Amino acid sequence: MVVETAAIAAGIAAHSVALTGFGLDSVIEIAAAAVVLWQLASRDEHRAHTAHRLIGASLYALAGYIAADSIYTIARQEQPEHSVVGIAIALAALAIMPVLARAKRRLGRQMGNPALVADASESSLCAYLSAILLVGLALNAALGWWWADPVAGLGIAMFALREGREAWAEKDCC
Secondary structure (H helix, E strand, C coil), X not given: CCHHHHXXXXXXXXXXXXXXXXXXXXXXXXXXXXXXXXXXXXXXXXXXXXXXXXXXXXXXXXXXXXXXXXXXXXXXXXXXXXXXXXHHHHHHHHHHHHHHHHHHHHHXXXXXXXXHHHHHHHHHHHXXXXXXXXXXXXXXXXXXCCCHHHHHHHHHHHHHHHHHHHHHCCCCCC
């Protein structure tokens, strides 16, 4: 996940909404993992409630930012550059995150820890986001479809909104 945060710099360099949003989502994913560790240190119900709200609020903010930037990019027809680094990051995440998600889910169920199972869902989400990102970056690079990048950004924003709603409602999915 830490490597995925390099997507922020790559996204800014390429003017890619989707790549920058993917990197920001990775920062939130790291924060969610830290929250799980924090929550594991105590069984305090208030702590778990606060953690869910913080993660939910950060995902809502991310969804709003990416959606607004994507719409702005489409309206102004701003064309992102190609990003080989972004494609490499998306491919690596697409290969690694499903394996990590399965391991977290298995461990969370063995421990009886719904927060760890929910964190596994974040890793699964990352795999889906990687696929969306890869399609957007590849279509831009291969076919010159500049609009595929902000459309991929909108897809990432929709996933972030859904995950934010689940975190806010304190749903432990999967």
